[in-house]
Amino acid sequence: MVVQMYRVYPDNPKYQEYETKFNKGWTHAGKTARIKRIYLAKDKDVNKAYRGKRFNQYRGNKRYQTYFHGTQRACNIGRWGTSLRYCKKPDCSLCGIMWRSFDVKYTGPGCMFGAGIYTTPSSSKADIYAKNHRLFSRRHAMLICRVIASRQQNMTAADHSMTSPSPGYDSVRKPPTVEAMLN
Secondary structure: OOOOEEEEOOOOHHHHHHHHHHHHOOOOOOOOOOOOOEEEEOHHHHHHOHHHHHHHHHHOOOOOEEEEEEOOEOOOOOOOOOEOOOOOOOOOHHHHHHHHOOOHHHOOOOOEOEOOOOOEOOHHHHHHHOOEOOOOOOOOOEEEEEEOOOOEEEOOOOOOOOOOOOOOOOEEEOOOOHHHHHO
16 A cells, blocks of 8 residues: 655644754754655555554654664655645656555665665755756755654774674664764
């Protein structure tokens, strides 16, 4: 089941919540961004979807966090109107995620901690990966994701061979450094 998204407007509390999170998460100096539109999935639709059911099953009584995920888009999704039409272009990672959800087999090579789904509380960090592919636009798209990150394994150096966090952890985290925040 493909989860449909609906547009929320600036007077909606959810818009304000995510706009605040986005602005507070913008940590890279010398870079700016402004939100043009926010689209959200309805909880009831997410909970009915296969991946939503699996997420809630895994989650149990753990709290989730909302993190950002920047990815490549090759279409003008979200540019016009109040609804989204997902394309089927093979090089549009954004719509691919919307059609199929996240899948590790689509991750690119050379990831810092091996093949995985990368999210961050820093919207400016996610923006680095929010690229337009064969698309001439100054706008980027970013996903706001629910993430279970209650037992984070802190890593200080890259490990490209990782396939999962160490036993006892549900996610991997690289604490930000001053140098990283300046890049």
